[in-house]
Amino acid sequence: MKRFRAKWAPVRVKKTRQNKNRESGFDFIKAGKALALAALCLAFAGTARAETITVTIGKATFGPAAVSAHVGDVIVWDNKDIVAHTATARDKAWDVMIPAGKTARIAMKKAGTIEYYCRFHPNMVGKLTVVP
Structure with a gap:
């Protein structure tokens, strides 16, 4: 073969x-x-990464009363009171309802200084400074 x-x-x-x-x-x-x-x-x-900034509501006051944030940051209101509150911008840009014992949040979309108050308790005031 x-x-x-x-x-x-x-x-x-x-x-x-x-x-x-x-x-x-x-x-x-x-x-x-x-x-x-x-x-x-x-x-x-x-x-930059967005931050979460907490404002505590207790004894009918916002604490801290003055807060600085950047555009895109989230503001969280933590209501420790036994009654409902709001965080209402004086320029009517936003109005956040915060039930008793709950939290509410809003994202900051534009720069500026915003004064806010509680519609139910007008003596509760706060100031939010948003920078770019």
């Missing part, structure tokens, strides 16, 4: 434009992914 013996010859690839790019080591897909990742990192590098 005669043995079959294959002779292997190297395959020559015709150099085309695509092959030349691959041989040079430059990969457009990897470069695109790297560029997208860099853009994503830059987008999140400048954004």
